[in-house]
Amino acid sequence: MLTFKESCIGVMKLSKPPVNSLNLEYLTEFNIAIEKLENDKSCRGVIITSALPKIFSAGLDILEMYQPNTDRLRQFWTQVQQLWINLYGSQVATVAAINGHAPAGGCLVSLSCDYRIMAPNYTIGLNETQLGIVAPFWFSDTITNTIGFRKAERALQLGYMFTTDEAKACGLIDKIVPPDQIMAVAHEEMKKMFAVPDFARQITKNQCRKQFIDKLHAKRDADTDNFVNFITKDSIQKAMGKYLESLKKRKSG
Numbered sequence: 344m345l346t347f348k349e350s351c352i353g354v355m356k357l358s359k360p361p362v363n364s365l366n367l368e369y370l371t372e373f374n375i376a377i378e379k380l381e382n383d384k385s386c387r388g389v390i391i392t393s394a395l396p397k398i399f400s401a402g403l404d405i406l407e408m409y410q411p412n413t414d415r416l417r418q419f420w421t422q423v424q425q426l427w428i429n430l431y432g433s434q435v436a437t438v439a440a441i442n443g444h445a446p447a448g449g450c451l452v453s454l455s456c457d458y459r460i461m462a463p464n465y466t467i468g469l470n471e472t473q474l475g476i477v478a479p480f481w482f483s484d485t486i487t488n489t490i491g492f493r494k495a496e497r498a499l500q501l502g503y504m505f506t507t508d509e510a511k512a513c514g515l516i517d518k519i520v521p522p523d524q525i526m527a528v529a530h531e532e533m534k535k536m537f538a539v540p541d542f543a544r545q546i547t548k549n550q551c552r553k554q555f556i557d558k559l560h561a562k563r564d565a566d567t568d569n570f571v572n573f574i575t576k577d578s579i580q581k582a583m584g585k586y587l588e589s590l591k592k593r594k595s596g
């Protein structure tokens with residue numbers, strides 16, 4: 344993770360080649376970096392982007408969920424939950440500068456921000472059903488809060504990956520920006536949020552999102568149990584094995 348401050352804005356660049364997949368160690372690093380910025384009194388905003396060409400993030404590392412060690416799987420999911428709590432509940436203004444593909448967990452990271460700008464000709468969405476797995480309730484809540492129930496329900500069932508244009512049309516992202524302008528526009532959008540007094544913006548964000556974060560807090564242990572029980576089922580393991588194979592075939596084909 345490349346993290347630096349530009350005046351009162353923290354910039355976090357995901358930099359885990361080849362695809363910024365989020366494994367236990369990288370999620371832990373991500374959480375520490377965001378918590379550090381959150382606790383920095385001089386930091387008013389955070390921009391999240393990718394240091395890699397063409398990929399924002401491939402989402403959760405599938406290898407963490409395939410033939411897993413159960414203790415590690417629990418730690419992994421705890422860090423996934425914490426990342427969402429940290430980002431969706433962040434007091435600082437957040438902008439996702441999506442400069443590449445953003446499937447599943449990559450999409451969730453961006454949906455947890457306050458504003459999303461995206462470069463053209465990429466794809467974004469919660470594609471979990473395509474892997475034979477299920478987006479948990481707090482993934483569904485986050486996309487539903489962004490694009491509305493009907494569109495979210497349809498997209499979740501299909502595991503639909505939106506093109507940048509489709510994502511803009513349904514409100515999954517807010518703006519399409521050429522890749523060379525994405526950071527400049529992220530700063531412009533940040534300035535618009537800074538024009539509002541921080542406490543008023545923070546209380547308003549909290550009013551909108553707190554009920555969803557409280558829901559996960561209340562069900563956090565059960566959610567981890569559900570995840571571990573679900574992922575370790577033979578049928579789910581088979582489906583994930585097939586999906587990994589299909590990724591490799593697509594590469595060689």
Ligand SMILES: CC/C=C\C/C=C\C/C=C\CC/C=C/CC(=O)SCCNC(=O)CCNC(=O)[C@H](O)C(C)(C)COP(=O)(O)OP(=O)(O)OC[C@H]1O[C@@H](n2cnc3c(N)ncnc32)[C@H](O)[C@@H]1OP(=O)(O)O
Nearest residue numbers: 364401402403404405444446447448476477569570590594
């Ligand atoms: C009753 C039950 C109720 C509730 C259920 C309870 C709990 C919920 C259960 C489960 C929820 C779990 C949630 C999961 C969310 C996720 O994030 S899952 C991850 C989904 N991600 C994807 O599907 C992305 C797959 N990747 C791609 O589409 C492409 O790789 C991508 C477009 C990102 C890049 O394409 P390209 O540049 O062509 O690169 P390659 O495809 O060649 O990939 C390079 C190597 O990277 C490997 N890789 C790709 N993605 C991942 C990944 N996510 N994890 C691990 N590894 C990945 C790929 O295999 C290549 O590896 P290789 O070089 O061949 O070794």
